[in-house]
Structures are given as structure tokens and as C-alpha cells.
Amino acid sequence: MKKHKHRQETEAVRGGTDLSRKHAPLATPIYQTSTFEVTDNEQQVRATGTDAYYTRYGNPTNSVAEGAIAELEGTDAALLFASGMGAITSSILALLKSGDHVVAQRDIYGGAIKFLSEWLPKLGVETTFVDTTEYEQHARAIRPNTKLLYLESPTNPTLRVVDLRKAAALAKQHNLISLIDSTFATPINVRPAEYGIDLVMHSGTKYYGGHSDLICGIVAGRKDLVDQIRDTRTTLGGILDPHAAWLLLRGIKTLAVRVQRHNLNALRVAQYLARHPKVKQVHYPFLEDHPQHALALDQMQGGGGVVSFEVDGTGADARRLTESLHLFTLAPSLGGVDSLVCMPALTSHLTVPAEQRAKMGITEQLIRISVGIENAEDLIADLEQALAVVSASPQHAEVGR
Numbered sequence: 279m280k281k282h283k284h285r286q287e288t289e290a291v292r293g294g295t296d297l298s299r300k301h302a303p304l305a306t307p308i309y310q311t312s313t314f315e316v317t318d319n320e321q322q323v324r325a326t327g328t329d330a331y332y333t334r335y336g337n338p339t340n341s342v343a344e345g346a347i348a349e350l351e352g353t354d355a356a357l358l359f360a361s362g363m364g365a366i367t368s369s370i371l372a373l374l375k376s377g378d379h380v381v382a383q384r385d386i387y388g389g390a391i392k393f394l395s396e397w398l399p400k401l402g403v404e405t406t407f408v409d410t411t412e413y414e415q416h417a418r419a420i421r422p423n424t425k426l427l428y429l430e431s432p433t434n435p436t437l438r439v440v441d442l443r444k445a446a447a448l449a450k451q452h453n454l455i456s457l458i459d460s461t462f463a464t465p466i467n468v469r470p471a472e473y474g475i476d477l478v479m480h481s482g483t484k485y486y487g488g489h490s491d492l493i494c495g496i497v498a499g500r501k502d503l504v505d506q507i508r509d510t511r512t513t514l515g516g517i518l519d520p521h522a523a524w525l526l527l528r529g530i531k532t533l534a535v536r537v538q539r540h541n542l543n544a545l546r547v548a549q550y551l552a553r554h555p556k557v558k559q560v561h562y563p564f565l566e567d568h569p570q571h572a573l574a575l576d577q578m579q580g581g582g583g584v585v586s587f588e589v590d591g592t593g594a595d596a597r598r599l600t601e602s603l604h605l606f607t608l609a610p611s612l613g614g615v616d617s618l619v620c621m622p623a624l625t626s627h628l629t630v631p632a633e634q635r636a637k638m639g640i641t642e643q644l645i646r647i648s649v650g651i652e653n654a655e656d657l658i659a660d661l662e663q664a665l666a667v668v669s670a671s672p673q674h675a676e677v678g679r
């Protein structure tokens with residue numbers, strides 16, 4: 279764990295840049311180049327593998343963004359990938375070999391489930407999925423060949439919260455590498471490295487980018503592990519393009535203030551939904567009836583911008599509700615300044631078998647909203663009118679009887 283020089287708001291805006299530069303551009307230049315010139319072959323050899331060699335290995339614009347992320351996460355180093363899935367797959371392929379075993383939470387992003395359960399077995403790596411918050415089950419699943427503990431918190435889409443102290447202690451005790459997908463939390467709400475988690479992964483597409491205009495993946499962590507993953511990234515070729523790295527860097531500058539506003543808006547919206555008679559259940563870590571509410575308060579600065587809820591009605595009612603919203607745009611993804619809505623069973627978890635989806639609590643009535651940074655009252659008014667459409671529908675009246 280590295281020490282933080284500044285507070286989060288300062289790290290977000292100024293992180294990764296050399297503050298002593300004079301007469302240099304304030305904004306980081308985009309090194310939109312595939313290759314770098316050298317003066318002679320000796321310098322060529324020295325440049326190999328640096329960020330001034332060939333952009334599949336690294337790029338100065340990317341390095342500034344990676345430095346800013348490492349500062350925010352409090353880790354030795356960070357790496358950028360062309361997508362969150364690129365970060366997940368490259369990291370796992372870097373760390374595991376045939377014959378190894380993974381223990382993974384049941385509640386994780388659908389793409390990660392597909393990779394662990396369909397792709398890794400082809401390479402001779404098995405995964406045991408365990409109940410997300412049952413740590414004794416995690417311990418029982420560990421075998422002599424287990425190498426990786428794969429975590430996600432809060433989980434997509436049911437917002438379960440992992441006890442980072444327990445998970446990190448378990449990994450240390452059994453000599454496992456711990457990797458957490460911290461996309462929903464962001465380093466503004468929690469820094470898993472501070473709890474001893476080895477690798478922190480993000481879909482940078484979401485809060486880090488923050489404007490729904492780029493696709494990006496991030497892995498931050500211990501230098502020895504990051505070096506191993508960097509080498510694999512170069513071989514698999516999944517580095518982020520420098521232009522997207524620049525957009526990401528611009529997003530990072532407002533990460534702290536955006537997330538603080540997402541936290542406030544999402545809590546207001548979650549409290550409103552929890553009181554609504556047409557809503558059966560709301561999932562949000564900072565609501566008092568959340569199963570890990572005390573843990574969330576202890577571990578997180580805010581509950582994040584994602585809320586999910588079950589409509590008291592049919593799957594058709596839930597679909598109608600999502601189609602009746604005006605300010606919440608019907609689209610997959612999350613974490614941008616614009617509010618979005620989607621049905622997890624039809625988007626993020628469409629490829630997960632129905633039986634497994636049911637175990638994860640992803641029903642036909644479950645709706646996920648990504649609460650943006652608009653005015654919370656306007657967002658609540660939009661939900662109010664859409665919920666009125668649902669309660670007025672004939673199907674809903676039948677279910678209610």
C-alpha cells in the first residue's frame with residue numbers, strides 16, 4: 279500500500295502529473311502515435327518495453343492516466359486495457375496456468391461468469407462459485423491448487439457488499455491472489471488495496487470515464503503482479519488507445535465530485551423507491567434494510583450511483599416501466615453523468631443460465647438504474663410518472679387480485 283500525498287479531490291484532478299513543470303501544456307498531450315523515433319540502435323534496445331517504444335507496449339498519455347489511477351487507488355501501479363473484459367481476461371490469463379483453480383463469488387458481472395465458466399475450462403482451469411457473503415463457504419471451496427479469489431463489490435446488479443477484511447485475510451491465509459472488480463464502488467467510495475486486496479479491477483467505461491463516451495478497463499495493484507499482467511497485455515494486444523486514455527484522464531479529473539453527487543442522488547432515489555407501494559424490494563447498500571448495511575457504512579464513503587429494485591407486478595410491468603421513463607434512458611451500462619435504466623436479465627446477465635440467474639436474485643421484475651448527476655427531484659418525478667403507468671396497466675390489476 280502506498281501513502282497518499284493529497285486528499286481524493288486533489289488526487290483526482292492533479293494525480294499523475296508532474297506539478298513542477300514550467301511552460302508545459304496544462305492538459306496532457308495525446309501521443310497519437312503507434313511508434314517512437316530513436317537516435318540509434320542502442321537507444322532502441324533501451325526503449326524496449328517502455329512507454330516510448332511501440333504503443334502496444336505503452337504510451338506516454340496512457341502512463342499519465344495509469345499514474346493518476348495508481349494514486350487514487352493507493353497501489354504501486356495501474357494498467358489500462360481496451361475494455362473491462364480485456365482487463366479481466368488478460369489478468370486471469372496472466373496469473374493462472376492449466377491445473378489451477380479459482381474460487382469466485384456467485385454474484386459477479388455476466389461477462390466474467392461466462393469467461394470463468396465457459397472459457398477457462400478449455401484451458402484446464404476450474405472455478406467454484408460460492409455465495410457472495412458466506413466466507414465459510416469460500417474457505418471450504420479452497421483446494422491445494424486454488425490460486426485466485428475473484429470478488430466483486432458492490433455486486434452487479436443486486437448491490438451485495440463484500441467484507442474486504444475477511445476476503446483479504448482468507449486470501450492471505452491460503453496464499454491466494456485476491457482480485458476485486460470495484461467498478462460500482464470507485465476509489466472515491468472504497469479503496470480495496472487499503473484492506474489488503476492484491477488487484478483492483480474496474481470497467482473504466484463506467485465511473486472512471488464518467489460520460490458514457492469510451493470503453494476502457496483498469497487493473498491496479500502490487501508491482502510484481504502488475505508487471506506480470508503488463509507482459510500478458512502486450513502479448514494479447516488489449517491496450518487502450520491513447521485517444522481514449524486522454525478522454526479517461528479528463529473524466530478522472532471530475533471523478534471525486536461526480537461520485538459524491540451520484541452518492542447523494544442515488545440515496546435520495548433509493549429512499550423514494552423504498553417507500554413506493556408498487557416497489558417490492560430495493561437494493562442499495564446505504565438503505566437501512568440492506569443485509570450488509572453496517573458493513574457498507576463502515577467500509578464505504580457512499581453507496582454509489584447504482585440502485586436496483588423489483589416492481590410489484592409482472593415482468594411485462596417492469597418492462598413497461600423502463601419504457602415509460604424519460605430522463606432515465608433505456609440503455610445498458612452505468613456510471614455516466616446521464617441517468618440510465620436497464621433490465622439485468624435482458625442485458626448484463628442475459629448470457630447467464632436462467633437457473634444461475636434465479637440464484638443471484640435476478641428476476642424478470644428486477645430493474646437496474648444508474649442514477650446520474652441531474653437534479654434528484656427531476657429524477658424522482660420521472661420515476662413517479664413511470665410507476666403510475668405500471669399501476670394503471672390491466673396486467674398489473676390482475677396480478678394484484
Ligand SMILES: Cc1ncc(COP(=O)(O)O)c(C=O)c1O
Nearest residue numbers: 361362363387434461481483494
Ligand atoms: C461490474 C462490471 N464489471 C465489468 C464489466 C465489463 O466492462 P466493459 O464493458 O468495459 O468490458 C462491466 C460492464 O458492464 C461491469 O458492469
